[in-house]
Amino acid sequence: MALLTPLFAFLYHLPQVYKWLLKPYYISSLFMSVAFLLVRKTPGICEHLSTQREDGNSCDFDWREVEILMFLSAIVMMKNRRAITIEQHVGNIILFSKVANVILFFRLDIRLGLLYLTLCIVFLMICKPPIYMGPEYIKYFSDKTIDDELEKDNRVTWIVEFFANWAPECQSFASVYADLSLKYNCAGLKFGKVDIGRYSEVAKKYRVSTSPLSKQLPSLVLFQGGKEIMRRPQVDKKGRAVSWTFTEENIIREFNLNELYQKSKKLVWFCGILSSISQINNIKKAILF
Known part of the structure; x- marks a missing residue:
């Protein structure tokens, strides 16, 4: 039951999630969050990357990268325990995914690390999360x-x-x-x-x-x-x-x-009734005099 509750909550908000994720800010953030995964798994690129795997397969994660990704998952789970909206959940995933990407790229190649870090800084300066524009009083x-x-x-x-x-x-x-x-x-x-x-x-x-x-x-x-x-x-x-x-x-x-x-x-x-009574009394006085 503990696993079904968050699943049902996610499915209930699924149309809203799609609506948010289709915005340019979230589309760009999604690509930046999975940047290392794309580089490590894309044929034609991953073959030229360094690796610490014993089998020499540079298109798969080594033990240190798996360790960093598992640590990232633990941090995101801890932070999301206090999140109160879908935006906060998504925001925490994006934020810590970018932090993990910076570490992974620097570990892979300092030039890639500097390039990714520069992209993150530029993105932070020019892109802001969409402001809530829903109904309100x-x-x-x-x-x-x-x-x-x-x-x-x-x-x-x-x-x-x-x-x-x-x-x-x-x-x-x-x-x-x-x-x-x-x-x-x-x-x-x-x-x-x-x-x-x-x-x-x-x-x-x-x-x-x-x-x-x-x-x-x-x-x-x-x-x-x-x-x-x-x-x-x-x-x-x-x-x-x-x-x-x-x-x-x-x-x-x-x-x-x-x-x-x-x-x-x-x-x-009650104040409205008193006001109406007062108006009636004023009318009566005006009629009498």
Whole structure:
């Protein structure tokens, strides 16, 4: 059963996986991830490669290459235990496959290693993972609009994501946050995002570190009446983020989204009735006088 669950999950998301893999970024990454395999196994090329195999077969892996590939598989399995989306799973496989390719190419021939490493650097500079473009109920803030929007209506509870487009964790979390906004958005509970990679002053004001080594990206903050109520990940007294996993289940539990959603709907409905009564009374007064 433990083996069938991830298999069923993969098959369920298979159309989505194909959709992602057909994008230029993933097609290029796939070829770079299997580059050493292609070089080692392609007839006409592999015969000219060096090998440490006793039988001298240069078109097959030697014992050291097998060892490196097995170590890669173990690392990927460990990292993917904490992955929460298909994008993260695929991203981990691509990342560590490239690292293994660098090691294998340098071991095979330093010139091939330098060439592959250069290609990886160029690819990193010019190619970015595709940004999530699916349905969502999210308002995007700028440095000039966030304060006014959070303080405009005390009846509205806001959950705001502080993110940076260059952070892989933020890119992976985008679809999860969008799904939550579709399920829980209502007149009294709204979802927002602000790119602190672009608006550094917002990052300073709301105490979210934008360092490449920061563990605060993304950060989710709950606001009521313009005031911060809670945030995840939490930050300790030394300014370090406490490790926290951004799964949908964790967010629903920690932020009490089900309870917040029900309260927000009732509050707005009640305020709407009071507003209607007030309008009726004003009309009556106008008629009497």
